[in-house]
Amino acid sequence: MEIKAIRGFNDILPGEIGRWQFVEKTVREVFEGFGFSEIRIPVLERTELFARGIGEATDIVEKEMYTFTDRSGNSLTLRPEATASMARAYLEHQLHTFDPVAKLYFMGPMFRYERPQKGRYRQFHQIDAEVFGVHNPVVDAEVIIMLIQFLKKVGLEQLELQINSLGCRECRPQYREKLKSFLEKKSFQLCEDCQRRLQTNPLRIFDCKVDDCKQTILGAPQVTDYLCTACVNHFEGVKEYLSMAGLTYVLNPRMVRGLDYYTRTAFEVVSYDLGSQNAVTGGGRYDNLFQEIGGVDIPGIGFAVGMERLISLLPRDKGLVRYPDLFIATLGEDTKREAYRLANQLHLEGLRAEFDYEGKSLKSQMRRADKLKASYTLILGGDEMKRGKAVLRNMADKSQEDIPMDELAGTLKTKLLSH
Ligand code: HAM
DSSP: OOOOOTTTOOOOHHHHHHHHHHHHHHHHHHHTTTOOEOOOOOOOHHHHHHHHHHHTTSIIIIIIIIIIETSSSSSEEEOOOHHHEEEEEEEEGGGTTTTSSSEEEEEEEEOOOOOOOOOOOOOOEEEEEEEEEEEEEEHHHHHHHHHHHHHHHOOSSSSEEEEOOOTTTTTTHHHHHHHHHHHHTTTSSSSSHHHHHHHHGGGGOOOOOHHHHHHHHHTTGGGGGGHHHHHHHHHHHHHHHHTTOOOOOEOOOOOOOOHHHHHHHEEEEETSSSTOOOOEEEEEEOOHHHHHSSSOOOOOEEEEEEEEEEEEEHOOOSSSSOOEEEEEEEEHHHHHHHHHHHHHHHHHOOOOEEEEEOOOHHHHHHHHHTTTTOEEEEEEEEEHHTTTTEEETTTTOOOOOEEEGGGGHHHHHHHHOOO
């Protein structure tokens, strides 16, 4: 029986990989320019890290984690996100002793047992950036600016930045109570999940997709009306720094984000081309996460971009795959040896060259050169080779010329540059 990939787990094929590589390259360029360094974290962590970090009463921890017990009886989980792991790594390796401010980025697969549909997968990829160690709102703005700069650089235009403040340990409990008592009066209108959320985590009800719940929560009290003075000042700071940088934003007091670690600033960048899965990226501040996982008081802020969603929005011409610069067509065993020698030399010069391995007819080699979309084909006949020459064919305009073989690399480079 043919074995297929698991539902919600995708292959990324050679035809698509150019777009991924283009995005990854742009991440490195933009993020490193802002002083971020790459970190790589394991795929598996102790379940406890996510349960405590993301929050027991979130959808992710309640029902979306890939959790299993290993042969030694430890409960392990495939990472559903990167923030908690990055914070763990920062603490474990005492990165704060090098510099109290750490700016880190990461790219890689995440795993959530969600119902697969377009834009929602069980293995998906995130680009993640985090700053640890800064309370000041200037860094919230800087992180958002980096994100927008990155999204623009990859070619996205139709975007909306939404921001909110979710308050802190001081003021959120009051808001939570207000929201709860508002919803309790209408609890009979809520779905079964939200009836439960009302007791465990009423803010989650804002994210429910059930129509009755969406209707019920309309008119609910807004978190920004219950912020303490310190949170108001912090949020004002974020807005002021965003405006100073000329960024426009929309205030969305109903945006609560799906993870429990957030405090104060929360933001999302939404694309209206994406249908229902319209969040390309989300993030925010989490000043209590380090308390939860390590008992230390270190603030943090960051975001994650969903790579599949981002790539589905890229303009068509971005990140195309690299086609061969040259296909060397040969006639017989001797010329194949010469093609092999030439290709090795061209590879050293950084050119992409292909040749026929199997002794196919010239016609089928030319067909293959066409299919591979080679820019040029070099036709190596026995006679020309003896004279140290070969025919170079421009595959776009079909023009041909004789060129000396020892000038091949130089000639090709000049031609490819003038393309
Ligand atoms: P999140 O909102 O859960 O945040 O995920 C961030 C992004 O990952 C989403 O906006 C979406 O583009 C993508 N994403 C999430 N789930 C899926 C899925 N099942 N299939 C495809 N794409 C998906 C976080 O993960 C936080 N750790 C972000 C953060 C970093 N906050 C602070 N620092």
